[in-house]
Amino acid sequence: MTVYQTFDDFFRAGTGKDPYCYQRELALMPELPEALIVPTGAGKTLAVALAWLWRRRFEPHPERRNNTPRRLVYCLPMRTLVSQTAESIRDCLRALGILSAGDGADANGVSVHILMGGDADDSWMRTPERDVVLVGTQDMLLSRALNRGYGVSRFRWPPLFGLLSNDCLWVFDEIQLMGSGLYTSAQLDAFRSSHGIYGKTPSLWMSATAEPDWLQTINRRAPEPSAVMRLGAKDAGGPLEKRLNARKVLRKAGTAPRFRRKADLTRYAATVAGSVLKHHVHGDLTLVVCNTVERALAVYREVIKAGPEDEVLLIHSRFRPAERLGLESQLQGDRDRMKGGRIVISTQVVEAGVDLSSRTLITEIAPWSSLVQRWGRNNRAGEYAESDILWFDLSDDDCLPYSAEELARSRVLLEKLEGDSVSPSKIPALPEPYEPRFAFRHRDFLELFDTTPDITGTDIDVSRFVRGQDDPDVGVFWRNWSDTNPPGDMAAPGMHEICSVPVGELQRFMRGSSSRQEVWKWDHISGQWERAGLRDIYPGQVFLLKASLGGYSTTEGWCPDSVDPVTDLRDETKPAPDHWSQGTYDNAGAWVSLREHSDNVVSELQEILDGLGDILPRDVVESLRVAARWHDLGKAHCVFQNALVGPLPEPERAKRSTETWAKKPRTKRRTTYSRRHFRHELASALAVLHHLGDSLIAYLVASHHGRVRGVIRSIATETVPGNGKRYALGVWDGDPPLPETDLGGLVVPPTVLSLECMELGMGASGHISWIDRVADLLLRRDLGPFRLAYLESLLIAADWAASSKEGGDKPNADDHP
Structure with missing residues (x-):
């Protein structure tokens, strides 16, 4: 690895540019600040990413390198900037010669992974000892940090929660757009301090318009002035000067009518479209920002109707990722590919740091912080001698998604600035209060640790803590099928085909014709698609619609009045959605004995522990090693062994019955157990309690597939024994003892399993x-929820690694990534 004498040399090698003064200071200061408040276009992304990388890999002082977390988690409130941010960081790593493909082959490189709807890459979980950069949306990252990860199997929630809570630097960008998620992020930071973690997991919040007091919660103090970083005098007069003083002339364009009837919206959209066509400069970019998807769509239709010479794009959050990725690629395209010019009509999705620079910006009135962000998409680098910003006023009745008070504060300043330039250096400050709609409390946090669904198969709704919007979203996707009900073996939805839809809009869609009431939800217990009612539509869920019913347009996104069939985007290589009794723990490339598999998992765990250094206490390391040795002892249970060797023809069955097997060669036919919902890891944990009596080891063993964690209870549809015996997940009191079993470095004597522990x-x-x-x-002060989940993740990663080398199943939607 190249040694750089100074941070400036390092920064130039990664970017080809000299760092700004504040970027250098950020990398070299003893401790990172809690808040970074600098104007739009000042290079916050590279400032933070390269500061982390310098401190983690190139800082001369070993102590500072060791105290820098191995994971950089870059959280954005909207998906528009995710790909751009990830690619920017990849470019730097590539220039520095340390970019890893993330496939596990390069142990010394740094990989970059994207987590957003349509592209949720969780493969980094398999190597928790590696340095990685995670760039994702607030929805994807915060939901994972709350142990309820969106768009991922419920059985992967705990390891994601553990890895994102320990040994990470969390960076929250554009925090003025986070809603209740900002309060949640600060509370999680406070809880990590109070409950304890392994390594360090600091948080850094960034914005051009934030107030440090926003970071104060019931469990956390606001940052001290010394923990807030702003631009200094050297930056104001240095290379940033042109950006800070770019001339942007502000003028009022008009006032919208009250939207009482559909005709009011049509008339307003025509007025805005007329302003767009009047002020658009051919060959340049005109950006229009509306506060609602409905108004953006109406303006788009009016502009299209006028038939402008230049390309017109509509961008909002109600597109499927498959189409949205293409739109975003066009949006980020350089001006040489703009075919003479472009008109982009959008919603707030362009506020989150999108690297666009328009010649003309037309916007609706919004809270001051949002207006500042929108102005940052105009004449961004000072490339125009002068640019135009036009704004439309709205009535208090049409203030949503904002409040009338927020717009009133902005209106006063807008009228004072009429005809003036609103360059970053001249924008007046307007301190805004921050009041989260939903407050994440300690009680909420503790309730989220257990991931066992209730008896109906549902979970706690975390959407109010992730974003907290008035009409939160669900996901919908479209498929074709011929029978009355969707087939249970139909491929699980890929994130590329899921469209975000407000709860209220899907409910209104369902109130339409009788055919449109056919909305389906997956039942994790029965493993079947079931018809959803209006009461089943709540945030964070994913629903299936029949493609022939319409409801979507590739150019306009979610479009409930469209009756045109929707393209089915299913990925036939994906398995069916996961359910409780499903698992891939019994397949490999060949027969693998329990002795061999236990040895392999212990070996893989040691490799992970070696890579982590001394982050874990010695007694915890020893508990992990014991758990790795015992984790699959329950596979010695007669139900499991009969499922593997029972279907074999004689004499092979007799031959195989002389060994205790962990895995069998992969076949097209899924293994069937004589007891429905049988879980070998529960049997393993009961054996640990019988022989060792150690709660930590028993818990780690029980939880390594994500199904047995906070409680042990039976499932309504599982096989029931007679005579009133206790039973849970296919394990019965009175089962024949587990036979003497060779676990590699240990031979365990016969074991009688007891479910007494499931009683209160x-x-x-x-x-x-x-x-x-x-x-x-x-x-326990030395454990707690964050550390416990982290230990789960390490054992799970070791098991995944061993299974992969044994030729186990490929990554899918189940508990193996």
């Missing part, structure tokens, strides 16, 4: 319940 309170044997054991682990 103290059992007849004097041992506490499973629920009490987990509660004790969560309350």
Whole structure:
């Protein structure tokens, strides 16, 4: 690895440019600030990314390198900038010669992974000891940090939660757009401090318009002035001067009518379209920003109707990723590919740091912080001698998604600035209060640790903490099928085909014709698609619509009045959605004995631990090693062994029955167990309690497939024994003992399994319940929820690595990535 004498040399090698003064200061200061407040276009992204990389890899002082987290988590409130940010960081890593493909082959490189709707790359979980950069949307990242990851199997929630809570630098950009998610991010930072983590996991919040007081919560103080970084005098008079003083002349374009009837919207859209066509300069970019998708769509239709010479694009959040990626690629395209010019009509999705520079900007009135961000998309680098910004006023009745008070504060300043330039150096400050719509409390956090669904198969809704909008979203996707009900083996939806739709709009869609009431949801317990009612439509869920019913346009996005069939974008290589009894733990490239698999997992765990250095205490390391040795002992259970060797013809069955197997060669036919919902890891955990009595080891063993964690309980549809015996997940009291089993470095004597721990309170044997054991682990000062989930993730990663080398199933929607 190249050694750089100074940060400036390093920055030039990565970007080809000299750093601004504040970028240098950020990298070299003893501790990173809590807040970075600098104008739009000042290079915040590279400032933070390269500061982290310098401190992690190239800083001369070993102590500072070791104290820098191995994961950089870059969180954006909107998806528009995600790909651009990720590619910018990749370009720097590539120039520095340390970009890794992320396939596990390069242990010394740094990989970059995207997490957003349509492109959620969680493959980095397999190598928790590696340095990685994660760039994603607020929805994807915060939901994972809350142990309820959007767009991912519920059985992967815990390891994602653990890895994103330990040994990470969280960076939140454009925080003025985060809504309730900002409060949640600050609360999570406070809880990590109070509960404890492994390594360090600081947070850095960034914006051009934020107030440090926004970061104060019921459990967290606002940053001290010394922990807030702003531009200094050297930057104001240095290379940034042209950007800071770019001339942008502000003028009022008109006032919208009150939108009482559809004709009012049509008339307003025609007025805005007329202003667009009047002020658009051929060969340049005109950007129009509306506060709602409905008005943006109406303006787009009016502009298209006029038939302008230049290309017209509509960008908003109600497109499927498959189409939206193409639109964003066009949006980010350079001016040489603009075919003479472009008119872009958008919503707030362009506010989040999109690197656009328009000659003309037309916007509706908005809160001051939003207006400043929109103005940052005009004459961004000072490339025009003068540019135009036009604004339309709105009535208080049409203020949504904002408040009338927010718009009133902006209106006062807008009228004072009429005809003046609103360059970054001249924009007056307007301190704005921040009041989250939903406050994430400590009680909420603790309730989210357990990922077991309730008896109906549903979960706690975290959308109010992730974003907290008035009409939160669900996901919908479209498919074709011939039978009355969707087939249970139909491929699971890929994120590329899921369209975000407000809850209220989907409910209105369902109230239409009887055929449109056919909205379907997946049941994780039964493993079947079931018809959804209006009450089933709540945030964070994904629903299936029949493609022939319409409801979507490739040029306009979610379009409930469209009856044209929607293109089915299914990926036939994907398996069916996951369900409770599904798993890939029994397939490999060949027969693998339990002894061999245990040795392999212990070996893979040691490789991970070596890469992590001394981040974990010695006693915890030893508990992990023991858990790795014992994790699959439950596969010695007769139900599991009979499922593997029972279907074999004689004499092969007799031959195979002399060994205890962990995996069998992969076949097209999925393994069937004599007891529905059988879980070998529960049997393993009960064996650990019987022989070792150690709660931590038992928990890690139980949780390594994500299905047995906070509680042990039976499922309504599982096989029931007679005589009133206790039963859960295919394990019964009174089962034949597990035979003497060779686990590689250990031979375990016969084991009688008892489900006494699933009862509440103290059992007849004097041992506490499973629920009490987990509660004790969560309350231990040396463990707690964040550390416990992190330890889960390490054992899971070791098991995945071993299974992969044994020729196990490829990544899919289940518990193996």
